[in-house]
Amino acid sequence: MSARRKQFDRLGDGLLYGICLVASLLSVAIIVWIAYQVTKEAMPSISKFGLGFLTSQEWQPNFNVFGAGSLIYGTAVSSAMALIAISIGLYLSLLAPAGVRGIVAPLVELLAAIPSVILGFWGILILAPFVHEHIEPWLHDTLGFIPLFGPPQTTGASVFTAGLILTIMVIPIIASISRDLFLAVPRDVQDGASALGATRWEVVRGVVLPSTTSGVVAASLLGLGRALGEAIAVTQVIGAGSEIHTSLFETGDTLASRIANQFNGAVTELHQPSLYYLGVILLVIGLVSNLLAQWIGRRFDYRRFSK
Amino acid sequence: MSGPVPDPAAPLTPSGNLRRRQIFSRVAESGATVAAIIAVAVLGIVIYTVVSRGAAAISFDFLFTGTPTGIGPAIVGTGLIVAVATAIAMPLGILVAIYLTEFAGSRMAGPIRLALDLMNGLPSIIIGLFVFGILVNHRHQSGFAGSVALAIIELPLIARGTQEVLLLVPGSMREAADALGVSRWRSVLGVILPSALGGIVTATVLAVARAAGETAPLIIVDSIFDGKSVSLNPFEVVPNIPVTIFTLSEEANPEGFTRAWGSGLVLVSFILFASLGARALLARSKRKMPT
Numbered sequence: 001m002s003a004r005r006k007q008f009d010r011l012g013d014g015l016l017y018g019i020c021l022v023a024s025l026l027s028v029a030i031i032v033w034i035a036y037q038v039t040k041e042a043m044p045s046i047s048k049f050g051l052g053f054l055t056s057q058e059w060q061p062n063f064n065v066f067g068a069g070s071l072i073y074g075t076a077v078s079s080a081m082a083l084i085a086i087s088i089g090l091y092l093s094l095l096a097p098a099g100v101r102g103i104v105a106p107l108v109e110l111l112a113a114i115p116s117v118i119l120g121f122w123g124i125l126i127l128a129p130f131v132h133e134h135i136e137p138w139l140h141d142t143l144g145f146i147p148l149f150g151p152p153q154t155t156g157a158s159v160f161t162a163g164l165i166l167t168i169m170v171i172p173i174i175a176s177i178s179r180d181l182f183l184a185v186p187r188d189v190q191d192g193a194s195a196l197g198a199t200r201w202e203v204v205r206g207v208v209l210p211s212t213t214s215g216v217v218a219a220s221l222l223g224l225g226r227a228l229g230e231a232i233a234v235t236q237v238i239g240a241g242s243e244i245h246t247s248l249f250e251t252g253d254t255l256a257s258r259i260a261n262q263f264n265g266a267v268t269e270l271h272q273p274s275l276y277y278l279g280v281i282l283l284v285i286g287l288v289s290n291l292l293a294q295w296i297g298r299r300f301d302y303r304r305f306s307k
Numbered sequence: 308m309s310g311p312v313p314d315p316a317a318p319l320t321p322s323g324n325l326r327r328r329q330i331f332s333r334v335a336e337s338g339a340t341v342a343a344i345i346a347v348a349v350l351g352i353v354i355y356t357v358v359s360r361g362a363a364a365i366s367f368d369f370l371f372t373g374t375p376t377g378i379g380p381a382i383v384g385t386g387l388i389v390a391v392a393t394a395i396a397m398p399l400g401i402l403v404a405i406y407l408t409e410f411a412g413s414r415m416a417g418p419i420r421l422a423l424d425l426m427n428g429l430p431s432i433i434i435g436l437f438v439f440g441i442l443v444n445h446r447h448q449s450g451f452a453g454s455v456a457l458a459i460i461e462l463p464l465i466a467r468g469t470q471e472v473l474l475l476v477p478g479s480m481r482e483a484a485d486a487l488g489v490s491r492w493r494s495v496l497g498v499i500l501p502s503a504l505g506g507i508v509t510a511t512v513l514a515v516a517r518a519a520g521e522t523a524p525l526i527i528v529d530s531i532f533d534g535k536s537v538s539l540n541p542f543e544v545v546p547n548i549p550v551t552i553f554t555l556s557e558e559a560n561p562e563g564f565t566r567a568w569g570s571g572l573v574l575v576s577f578i579l580f581a582s583l584g585a586r587a588l589l590a591r592s593k594r595k596m597p598t
Contacts, residue, residue, distance in 0.1 A: 009490035016492040020406035023399050024415075027462060028422040034429070034437045034459075041440045088342050095339035104343040111350045113582045115520025117549050118571045121556040122353050125564065171346055199332035222428065229430020231523040236556055256432045256523070263439075263527050279436045283429075290428040294421060 035283060042280045045273035053277060059242050059258075061266070066274035068281060070244045074159060074252035075228055078238070081163025082170045082227035086220045089174030094204050105175060112172035120233030123165045128156030128237055131164065136249050147246045157239030160248040162257075165233050170223040177219035185211055218297035225289040229282060231256035255282045354575070361572025364565045370573070373535040378570050380537045384545040385574075388450050388529070389519050391541055392457035397511050399458075400465030401500075407466075408473040409495055427463035434459050435524030443528050450538070450545025456524035461514040468510020472503040472592075505592025512585035516578045522549035530554075548574050 039046075045053070049066060056067025092108075093101065136152035143149045185208050193203045209216070231254075239251030240261055253261075255278045266272040321329055369377040403423070407416050434456050442452040476499050484494035500507075525547055532538075534546040548570050555567035 009493070012492035013490055016405075016495060017410055020402045020410060023402035024406045024411070024419045026399065027403055027426065027466070028419060030459060030462075031422045031425050031429075034433065037437050037440045038433060041436070041444075088346075091339050092342045092346065095336055096343045097336060097340065100340050100343050104347055107347050107350055108343075110579065110582075111346070111353075113516060113520075113578050114353060115522065115549060115574060115578065117520065117522040117552050117556070118357060118575060119353065121552060121567055121571060122356055124556060126352075126356055168349055175346075199328050201332035201335045202328070225428050225430075229432065231430065231432040232526070232553060236553075256430055259432050259436065260523055260526050263436075264530060276436060276440075279433055283433050286428060286430055286433070287425060290425050293428075294424060 035287075038276055038279045038283055042273050042276035045270055045277040046280070048270060049274075049277070053274075054281070057242075057244060061262070061268050061271045064268055064270045066270060066277070068255065068278055070242060071253055071255045071258050071278065072281070073244050074238070075254040075256070077159055077248070077252070078163045078166055078234065078254055079224060079227045081160075082166040083220070083224065085167035085170045085227075086174050086223050088167075089171045089223070090216060090220075092171075093175045094208060095201070108172045108175045110172075111168065112176070116169065116230060116233040117236075119165060119169065120236030123161060123233060123237040124157070127164065128158075128161050130156070131158075131161050132156030136160070140249070148248050151247070152249050153251070155239070157237055157251055158249045159238060159245075159252040162234045162238040162252070162254070163248070165237055166227045166230060169230060169233065170227050173226060174219055174223045177215075177222065184215070214296045218293040221289050221293035221296070225286055225293070228254075228289070229256050229286055231260040235260045255279075357568065357571050357575050360565070360568035361570075361575075364569025365572065369566075369569055373537070374533060378534065378548065378551055378566065378573070380534050381546040381548045381551045381570065382573060383537050383539075384450065384532075385519060385547040385549070387539065387541060388453045388525075388545055388547055389457060389515055391451065391454035392461055392518055393511065393515055395454065395458040396461035396465055396514065400462050400510075400514075401469050401507060403462075403466040404469035404473055405495060405500075407470050409491075409499070423463040423466050426459065427467070430523075431456075431460060431521055432523040432527070435527035438524060439527050448529050448531055448544045450529055450541040450543065450547075453525050453529035453545065453547070454541060456528055457518040457521060460521055460524075461511075461518050464514035464517060465507075465510050468513065469503070469507045472506025472510070473499065475506070476502050505588060509585045509589040509592070512581050512588075516581040516585070519581075520549060520574060520578055522553055525550050526553060 045066065049056070053066065053068055054072065055069050056065075057069035058065045058067045059070070060066075093105070096104065132152055132155060136156070136158075139149045140151055144151075189211075190203055190207055193207045194200075198206060234254050235257035238253055238257055240253050240257070241251030242253065245252065259275050259278055259282075262271070263275055266275060320326075366377075370382065371377060371379045373380045403419065407419060411419065438452050438456040438459075442455060443449070480498055480502065481494065484498050489498070529544060529547065530550045532544045532546040532550075534551060538545050552567045552570045552574070555563040555570070
């Protein structure tokens with residue numbers, strides 16, 4: 001091999017290593033830059049309202065008064081409904097007979113491919129009227145003694161409908177992640193349990209769940225993060241209310257959907273920074289739930305490979 | 308020895324505790340089956356609605372002219388924005404994946420992988436806020452800003468997808484290249500990447516399918532357009548399908564709803580076609596992967 005060729009190869013090696021390293025560092029830098037930029041744009045509002053922003057329920061752009069209280073409440077409630085989805089997703093992927101899972105899982109994953117704007121549009125025109133005419137009156141009649149299920153309002157645009165849409169969006173994520181977890185439990189351990197006379201429920205409860213707990217929690221957190229940050233579909237069906245109502249059938253709003261809804265119309269000087277402040281809150285919640293999921297998931301990986 | 312004598316003629320059906328356990332298990336299983344059927348039914352209803360209502364809107368004029376009769380410029384615009392986004396994200400994503408599998412030690416790989424996962428979990432509206440801050444604020448909205456936002460969404464998907472297929476390339480191929488005295492960069496570009504090509508394309512197509520339907524960032528950085536004519540300059544505002552659907556859905560206008568369903572059908576058929584195609588391709592390239 002000639003010396004020139006060797007030199008050329010050394011240059012090539014260095015170059016490839018260099019650009020790969022730069023690309024990788026860039027992706028780390030982007031995350032930091034996003035956090036910095038969003039916080040910077042929010043600064044006027046952060047210094048004006050401070051942490052009181054988190055609890056104040058006033059949101060009056062014309063008077064330059066802003067607070068995220070009702071939005072945090074709306075985000076929490078609609079995401080709590082998505083948590084129900086998480087349990088359904090798990091249940092579905094863990095307990096359904098193998099035949100059903102084989103057919104259903106790919107179809108459910110297709111559900112994840114439908115853009116949120118279309119799901120939201122479907123939510124306004126099809127789901128909301130249906131919920132308003134059938135589900136809300138029924139829930140009110142049977143469970144009306146719980147304040148959450150108040151009398152139905154004029155349209156189907158409500159926190160409840162938003163929660164349903166989020167549920168539909170989160171199920172495929174959970175189902176596909178937890179299916180992988182199920183496959184991670186060695187087949188012979190499951191078969192061993194069956195051979196000892198355990199029923200299918202007992203295999204899941206006694207063998208699969210205990211050895212995948214951290215993975216299950218990590219998957220749930222990821223799904224929850226998705227629900228917290230969904231802006232478009234929620235904007236379309238939640239009705240953009242500004243007050244906290246106990247009843248799920250009233251309108252409400254979430255952090256992400258308030259940003260999507262008002263960003264283009266922001267005129268007063270503190271309006272845009274306040275919307276960025278909402279973004280900061282969302283960013284913090286999102287990063288924390290993600291980091292938590294990573295951390296728990298890593299413990300799961302560790303346990304699996306150390307065996 | 309005493310005790311109950313088993314009756315040899317007793318029927319072989321479980322009783323008592325076992326019977327209770329089996330019934331419990333069966334009830335739980337059928338509950339899960341019902342839940343699964345409901346999930347599939349929802350998918351069916353959504354797709355059926357989009358297809359049946361959207362088909363009424365689709366016509367030659369709808370696909371090839373601008374507002375008010377059609378969404379031609381928005382179709383072209385979405386194609387343009389996503390193409391630019393992919394042109395940014397695909398090389399970056401592949402380079403990151405190469406770094407992770409071929410070069411990085413565990414101390415470097417950890418933080419990079421974490422950054423990719425965080426980026427993937429970031430609410431897309433935050434990415435919109437970020438891009439507005441760096442590219443749109445004090446200037447004007449543009450298709451390019453939309454592309455940058457979509458590129459940030461695509462990057463982790465392409466990088467993680469590519470990394471997964473690179474890990475599947477058998478170590479014996481790397482060793483064979485090393486044994487022949489092939490330098491690192493030649494073996495990466497000439498041996499490893501080509502054998503992982505199918506998987507890389509799949510990851511990219513899946514990322515494109517995801518980006519094409521993203522609405523939240525575009526609402527913030529590329530949403531003020533009338534959609535009358537085709538715009539091919541990415542540094543101006545470029546009409547696009549997701550924002551068109553969103554805007555129409557916020558107006559109480561039945562004619563607009565029909566157009567929104569039509570746009571939805573165009574978008575969903577593209578996305579479903581792309582993601583199904585990509586998955587089929589992945590299955591095929593995994594089968595062809597040398598072992």
